[in-house]
Amino acid sequence: MDEYVVQYLPLILTLLWWQPLSGATRTPTTANLLVSAQAEVIATLYAASASQAAAEKVADTKLRAQRQEIDTLRDRVRSGEVRLRSELVKQQEKFLAELTARDRAYAQEIGVFRNALENIASTPEGVAALTRFNAGDEVGALAVLDDLSAAQDAAERKGYEIRSAVRRRDNAMLALEARNKGKVTTAQVITRFEEVTRLDPGVHWDWVELGRLYMQAGRLPNALRTASVAADTAQDDRAQAVARHHLGNVQVAQGNLPAALGSYQASLAIRQHLAKIDPGNAGWQRDLSISHDSMGDVQVTQGNFPAALASYQASLAIRERLTKADSGNTDWQGSLSVSHEKMGDVQVTQGNFPAALASYQASHHIRERLADADPGNTYWQRGLSVSQEKMGNVQAAQGNLPAALASYQASHHIRERLADADPGNMYWQRALSVSLGMIGDVQIAQGNLPAALGSFQACHTIFERLAKVDPGNSGWQRDLSISHDRMGDVQVTQGNLLAALASYQASLAIRERLTKADPSNADWQRDLSVSHEKMGDVQVTQGNLPAALASYQASLAIRERLAQADPGNAGWQRDLIVDYVKLNEVSSDKRYITKALEVALAMQSRGILAPRDAWIIEELKRRASP
Template sequence: MRFRAFLSYSHADAEWARWLLRRLETYRVPSRLVGTRGTYGEIGPRLGTFFRDRDELPSSGDLGTTIREALGESAALIVLCSPAAAQSRWVNAEVEAFRAKGHDDRVLCFVVAGEPGSPDPAQQCFPAAVLAHAGDGSAIEPLAADARREGDGRERAFLKLVAGLLGVGYDTLARREAQRRQRKWAVVAAASLAGMAIALALAATAWVARNDAQRRQAQAEDILGFMLGDLRKKLDTVGRLDLMGAVDDKAMAYFATLDPRDLSDRALEEQARALAGIGQVRLNEGKHDPAMAAFREAHARSTALHQRAPDNGQRLFDLAQAEYWIGFVALEQGRYDESAVWFRKYRDSGIRLAAMDRKNFDWQREVAYGHQTLAVLDERRGRYPEAEHAVREELALYRTWTAQHPDDTALRFEAANVLSWLGTLSAQQGKLADAEAFFTEQLAGMQRNIAAEPANAKWQDLRINALYLLVEAQAQRGRRNEALANILAATTSADALAKQDPANNLWQSPPAICRWWHAQLIATSDRATAIKLADEAAAIVTRARTAEPKNERVLRWLVMARNLQAQLALAEGDNRGAQAHAAEALALLEPAWKDAPNETLRLVLANNRILAGEGAQAAGDDAAARADWQQAEQLLTTDARDALPFERLDPLVRTLLHLGRAAEARLHQQRLTAAGYVPLRPFPQAERIAAQ
């Protein structure tokens, strides 16, 4: 063959192609492999020549004579796989032409971007012609060298590709490469020793000691780099979290012995990244104190780097990330004052970073993220007006950016997420009209994304979530007809997504949520249909929980479905069925509440106790009913900060009415009435409060 391989790639990956061609054409085969036989014949000292010519591609629909001849004279085909390559008709045509010659086993894939196996077509990286097909017609992904950072990495992927070209095992080639590096380093070490001998005669002993210390430090950090990188991945694969923790502890102990002032910029950068990685691993393991220690060490090194070059934007960016992580750990630990200090530093660093380069859009967005972190903190503290103020500042930025980039769907999604936050904060303050307006605008953004990218299932999923929020806001304002129309639209989309990918459990719950809302909206007008919808919702979310038994969101919706079944059974006079559904919901909910109580679970549990009390009252057990309602009252009045959260008012009014405390209930209903709130389920008729 004239060529060792033909490089097939998209124009978008030209830089990768140039890099790979240089590496392949200059690569020297390890001497211990030269002369041996690989799968495709005797191995020479060089890989040979490669064909990479994009300039001569014809504009017609045919590949052209030059390309076809080159394909026929190539022993292998290397496909640079990326979303751009997956969409390229030329790459696909080249693969088809090569495979037509019976060389299926010589097609080698080199992944540079995208996500292998992604259900999102925009992230798929393999061209259609590369994929083999099973007997049932489904695509089978090829084995590939993955050059992405989260894959094999550039160097390891390159060796895998070379092994495929030579027809030898990767381990064999990697071992020979390691031996060659060892010999190289042995020569380097020998040369260094000779240099040191000369240096001893020319320089002071202090210089020699310093050089030796730096060399040992570099060696130690190379070993640590391996331990925190490749070794960590292998230990994670086999589940040896204990060894991973030991590696992290050793690394932290070593870094603690070093003074940042004595380190080079490169050494500081490597250490800062390693420490940030250690912190994130420990955070994922729930080890907040060790995570905080790692992030503080990363911050110290990032601070030293920034002080050395205060005009270097990348160093300020790294410093800002360290500030964010320290604030985030403090937030997770409930140390809100400390978190506020670090989140303000993060926001201020983002503002300074944005001012450094107005054309760097990623840096501009750090300002928005800074506002968002402060809003999250204020929301956690129940300071809803302050949180709303921060998010409104963030929204002002996104309105400007989306006007400047009207076709950027990812940016429009981020803006829609900000609108969702504002809608939620408005609802938490009882500003229901504002909440509906924000959710309506959020929905419009997702619909624009769908119009721009109709094949992107992500936008469909996000549109469904936007519809949920809008339906709730409309239902709370008594706008049932609009809410019903929107939930029916959401149901159609949710059912379609669930059928599109039954294996995607995230898409299996939305049909149940849609049916839950539909049943709630028609519970008083068409009880038979509502019961049917509630039963369907419970069945769907039960299947979803079987697939993900530890998913709190799935558990919460299952409990809400059981509560709804109890509510409808009570309306039908089926007290036994109502009590059974309420008891089943409680059995599901209590362990989660004890393990990790939060506001969402609090409301679901309180509603469950209200329904249980109503069932007990209907069965004639007034003592049990009163005990259930007292438990609901305790849940709803505990940890209320300065004022009761708005979402607690409806269930609290019901509870107080059941307990015969109408005067107290009237005060809370006045807040509901002032907000324009209309309950989905009428308050207890016997003691219903007249609007004041």
Template sequence: MIEKSLVYIHAAHGAQGFKGCGVLVEGPYVATCRHVWRMATESRGGSAVDAVTIEYPHAYRQNERFRTTARLADACEAEDGPPQDIVLLAVDEIPAGILPLQLAFDARYEIGEAVAVAGLTGRVPGSPGAVEDVTIEGDLADIIRADDRRQFTGKNPAGFWLERGSSGSPVFLRPGQHVAGILSLSELGVNSGQSHLHEAFVVRGQVIRRYVVRSIARAVARDEQVAVTDLREILSTIGAQDVPVAEIPERLRQFVEASRAHAAEATPSSNLGNDIDAAIDASRTLVGQFKPEEALLLLKERIQAEAEAFAQRTLPLLKEQVAVQRIALDHDGARASLERITQLDPTDLWAWIALGDVWMIAGDTAQAATAYRSAQAAATARGDERDLSVSHERIGDVLVAQGDGPGALAAYRASLAIDETLAVRDPANTQWQRDLSVSHNKIGDVLVAQGDGPGGLAAYRAALAIRETLAARDPANTQWQRDLSVSHNRIGDVLVAQGDGPGGLTAYRAALAIAETLAARDPANTQWQRDLSVSHERIGDVLVAQGDGPGGLAAYRAALAIAETLAARDPANTEWQRDLSISHERIGEVLVAQGDGPGGLAAYRAALAIRETLAVRDPANTEWQRDLSVSHNKIGEVLVAQGDGPAGLAAYRAGLTIAKTLAARDPANTEWQRDLSVSHNKIGDVLVAQGDGPGGLAAYQAALAIRETLAVRDPANTQWQRDLIVSYVKLAQAAPENARAYLERAASIAHRLHDEGRLKPVDHWIIDDLAAHLAALRGPV
């Protein structure tokens, strides 16, 4: 509740008592008026004290209102513009249940119908000095006064109005959760006889937020030994006014670390003249001074001048510009720079590779494929075997994203053939050994997607063997440690799919241990942070399958926290956006299983919103299309459970349309075939519930046909065996004349999985349930 963050400010010494109000805001700080602070810190003798007493009217300790001490954290001296009636206080204690509020970061959170939560005295009979909180309805004007404040006008002339002690009270839009501002000069209007209206003036939330950001940034600047005079430009560069306050310290540290690291790199000699090297030196100096915008401007001007004189002289500058643009997460700028590099030098394979990578981040697989094929042509022309292998691998990545499994497998195997030749030629070359492990992993991914679990597991284990050797050779090599973590995760995936939950969990925890070590070593490394998120997610999957819903939910929320941070850091990174959608979906699944349908539906819809955006960005990306289909199905499940059959059926049919398209595109892709069977079953459930028995039976039979094919293709896949059980049970209900035969088939599979130790603990109930249904068919003994 927003009103709980109201505080009363009392003089810490003397008998002066209540002086005004304030509000607990992000930071955390108490924001109040400068004149309230002055009155509260001035003793009777006229000397100043350095602390005030803070009272939380909505919190109690030992049956009395919670009180603590606060000191001046920031006097909020203006750098430019009119001085503001605002200071920030640091409080010694914050009671449990009282949360700091977010401040308005945009004008739309400061204008319109509003409510002030104010402290007033004189309302308690016999205690004229007692303070009570009241809410006062009013409007915040859309015009900003010359003193940078907004006018707050009360709506009820007969209602309560403000008095001198109300200064510092928070104002919120209705409805709203952001602090729109704090009252200043609150005694004007009716109380002073100046107007027939109730009027006050408000220090805007955006102004307060600017001081909060500056105060937090100054603390980081002290730790990082950054000059305070540089902060304003740095905060502008990292977009501090548009990101959550809680993220500003980490963003600032990452910016400083990346800038210093880049500035410290020795400038490579270009052999094209001292002027080129001097420009790069100047760029790095500016980056070291935390001025990437000036560095980019310098480089742009220099590049333009060199292009007019001699195109090839611009290449080192363009490559430097790409490096700076990537630090600044300017993907569009990096793409433009790389396109110019490839125009100037079409034989630069690694520029083509980097261009393809940037297109993949942006979600345009068609453009990425064009860049990677240009890299392939450049590698072929140069006759460099390793470069050709890398281009094959990248082309395979695009084909996977576009749903061409056979084409991707051919590309990966072409890469593998080259890698094997090179690895045999020089076993001591660790780069070639690592390349070979990557090819095995990529091939394993496609084989698993095609339903060849044993083949995929063999490929993953071949990669693991190489990576264990490399990691043992140099434990300090973080790239090899990360590779080892990836291999453990891949092997865990297959083991879980084969019903070996404990084995999968062991593999996932091995991956998690590495990911935690790497993430702790360098919190600014986004790849390692993402790896940690993925490890949490996989462990959550196993815990949920073992019946540990709370443990799974905790793991999923750990993954979500990382995914949200990454997605907010670079909204243009489609991989991180997709990761965020997956975290929302996993949390939704657990919430639904725990009976929280509304919470699950909200999580599913959060995932859907992201996936719709991605699917529109690149309709050819089959992974994103599949994600969208899954979201429709999940939402349909909750709607049906809530009794909204028509809406659920519409959601299921939206999922079915996508599933049919994907399954037709690549019949060998077993994941898409299974998705199609799930969609048929979901639709069958609704049709049966609506009284359309024949329609439901047809849908169930369509699902069964797919599942029987998959189960034959890989009998070791326990998920597909379980799917068969589900189909037989549904058919037994839809076709009572064949119920016994269907249930006996389902029971046979369930007993076999249980005897082989492949039936998940969360599914053990199936055996007893099937036995009960069969007994009911036989009748009383």
């Protein structure tokens, strides 16, 4: 046997399983070129090993009957009934279409192979080569075999990649669950999803999940890119709406609020269309409510509170209909409680405390029912504690301190149970400390300083434990510094100046470490200036004016840098005035009052002096006069 035949015999055997449709001497004419090309391509595809393997995998009565009919037609064509050849091609194509519809990996693989064969059959020479190949004239078709080998390799690689992506996608989803339990990092899960999308880049939901992970990791440029790919791979309107919504989420994280609002509105338009076509589809209605919520969130950030309230009310109306239609659906109930809460948040910002309290109470009643029905559900329990906390915030703002204290304590009791049940859950621990801090604030307002100090000390103990468990967590460290401040504030009011100074110094030490680690963080810089200021206040009360002067000057140096970096920030400018006034009081140097007045007048001219601070200018003028 010819050495070239031996070399390509395995490929020939895997591709072919019957004799040629026609003699090796047949050469297609121009007139029948297209028909012959199609026949030869279909014959090769039908005989391909991938087709045989797929047929065996999904074989059923229908497919077996189709194959038997094809075998009969093939035998008749071989015996000379050439007129049946077009019917044979038609049945083979029908068989391939059935396999493609049933097996996605096969569809990808055979699609690549078909493209290669069609390229070969695009010229008369290529059709002739395929004819010789199908006729068994391997030596004459060596050039074609080379192309077929490369095409099949590419197809097999694609098929392998698709199958591998299926396995790796399952692993990635399991890794995501492990990440949610704190067992693996977000970066490790990202690596897995990146490999899935490399192997099979055509699955929309893979890109959506990868984009969410990129956002959580702070990799916003990557997240923006995946949002674009998610839109390109969307197979239907709902997927397109999800892609637009995800793009909006990325744009929010980037601070591009106008673009984010546009993306959410685009998603909303698609979802409105879906909901209009099928108003009874609860899933479409739910998606629509989410779009309204997201738009409201952007509008809140933009300061457009009337528009935000309207968005939240639209979401609320949908969720009320959903819960009315299916009152036993706890997901609908939970979403409805969120709508009430969001409306309450806007109403607080608008200063409409009665309306806000009513909204929070409506949210609370729903969450109370959910928590009572499923006491072991930590999500419902957490939601209940949040609604009680927000009710307490409004009651405190209204001056109803007993009611506020009761709300905060109710929230605290829930968080205490959650923290006791899962001591390793850092979120529960922090939430517990937050409720203790709020209780302490009310106790201060009520004049119950010993109780307030006890609350703040309990809060401090939790923050201290969190900071010790994760020393590199800057959030825990900042919380710890705030707890030192709160204890110091109570100690000052109690007249225990030595203890207060020690508390403020402990806070100062933490903030110095934080600012040293990240000098560009303006919030931490301001925190540090506050520590210097508080220490100066205590030192003034102690009569240690030189030390107080040094503390105020340290605070001023920080605040001057902040104010210079952001002249439009009214808070930074007001902080400058405070320091100038305190330095004047300690040193009797009127130059500080002059500087304070210059800052206040500049704020007034730029329109950033708050109306409540208008009195400052007259007071500074009075102090500056001889």
